[in-house]
Amino acid sequence: MSALDRLQAWPRRTLAHLPTPLVSAPNLRRALGADAPELHLKLDAETGLGLGGNKVRKLEFVLAPDRLDGVTALVTAGGPQSNHCRVTAAAAARLGLRCVLVLNGPEPDEPRGNALLHRLFGAEIRTVARREERAPTMETVAREIADAGGRALVIPVGASDGLGTLGYAAAFLELDAQLASLPPREVTWIFTSASSCGTVAGLLLSVSLLDRANLRLVGVSADLMAFDLRRTTLELAREGGNLLGFGGEIRQGALAAADEYVGRGYGMPTPAAEEATRLFGSLEGVVLDPVYSAKAAAGMVDWIRRGSVPPDHRVVFLHTGGHPALLV
Ligand SMILES: Cc1ncc(COP(=O)(O)O)c(C=O)c1O
Missing domain, CATH: 3.40.50.1100 (Rossmann fold)
Incomplete structure (x- = not known):
């Protein structure tokens, strides 16, 4: 049995409403400039149970x-x-x-x-x-x-241990199937929030299992320094891979760690996160939370505006939820 088969056969409890929607975000894309790449939102804020999230x-x-x-x-x-x-x-x-x-x-x-x-x-x-x-x-x-x-x-x-990481390894398979119905693009970038790193590690594990050279993952930190984000992500991806008996290499080169959107610290507001929250809300009707998803969105907006993602690539923003914190 391959590691991928093991992942697909792994015992799990149905708790989430899956698959979560993958929706395009044309208004946000237009607002980010003429050269902004195709942009989609993977709405894991809508996993359902207890107000959902990753x-x-x-x-x-x-x-x-x-x-x-x-x-x-x-x-x-x-x-x-x-x-x-x-x-x-x-x-x-x-x-x-x-x-x-x-x-x-x-x-x-x-x-x-x-x-x-x-x-x-x-x-x-x-x-x-x-x-x-x-x-x-x-x-x-x-x-x-x-x-x-x-x-x-x-x-x-x-x-965020090896087992929890498998949740996002499976999520990548779900996203991959949704992306397969869209026109092919040379490279797909996934931006998401990272803190205990299980989410980004799970994605990285599946990118490695499937040997996807056309995937880039950007973990945007909610608190960690980039060095620690990277180290923890690689450790968890390996731990998850070991559970699956995966003998291959974790594709380290697919992972970028961004820590410049944290601001003064965990949960502290930043102007860029506040702007991202307004953009997502007013242009796409999507609610971000101030601690995680708004900072990740601020990172994605900045990378796109700076031209770090070429216009013919595709971007997926994985929205990890957290809405209740907006209403505190
Ligand atoms: C809403 C939300 N987004 C993102 C994260 C970060 O995910 P992870 O801990 O898997 O890095 C968390 C958890 O801390 C979270 O609650």
């Missing part, structure tokens, strides 16, 4: 039926506005499991956005003061659950 695809693999034998609770961690925690809590609700979220930051007086949804989906919240306390606290919670006769599945931050 984490749903990862959880399809992480929460595969064979991994939940005897499990009574899901335990995971993130920031107070974590999209990953929102979707994990929604999945737990759907599966009839307990969910404990370890969140760094104080308990909000009036929860809004994802903080509101964490609670709406019935998750129990443990707050810790610092990010470094999240992993050990997850282990403590898992032990407490075991002591009480239950069993916890601990899911890493962002569901």
Whole structure:
């Protein structure tokens, strides 16, 4: 069995509404200049479960039926506005499991956005003061659950481990099939947000499995330095590849890491992200979030305006979701 066959046969749980739409964005393309390349949006904001986003695809693999034998609770961690925690809590609700979220930051007086949804989906919240306390606290919670006769599945931050990465390896196959119905282009560029890097790593893994020389991936950082983004992405792509028994090389040359759109830091607004949010909203009716997708879109807009993508190439913006953060 080939690594690709293994990916396609891998046990997973249906949680997402798939395939997500691939739509063209002609108004945005026109606004980016006469030489702007063909532009499409892959709307993974619309994966459905618990308001959707990229984490749903990862959880399809992480929460595969064979991994939940005897499990009574899901335990995971993130920031107070974590999209990953929102979707994990929604999945737990759907599966009839307990969910404990370890969140760094104080308990909000009036929860809004994802903080509101964490609670709406019935998750129990443990707050810790610092990010470094999240992993050990997850282990403590898992032990407490075991002591009480239950069993916890601990899911890493962002569901970005080798298994979660397979979610985006599978997503690339879905996108590839959608692109096959469009006229051929010499090169296709995919721009997407990157933080824990499972999304971009999964895409890179499939680009490598399929040996696609005509694909370029641009991971636009929400927080990491480019060096770390690249290193983490390659590690995760290899980890996912190992699960599939993939013996080939990860196509490192297909990956670009952009860290110049982060601004002053994670979640801090930038003028370019705000402009991208207005452009996507007013020209295409598409909502971006300020933490991830707006910064990724700012990167894509800048690369196109600077002429870094030739006019006869194709661009796909993979929208990873995160809407609730816009409404905080
Ligand atoms: C809305 C959104 N977009 C993008 C990302 C980044 O994805 P990844 O963690 O797989 O790099 C995240 C997760 O942190 C997210 O919540």
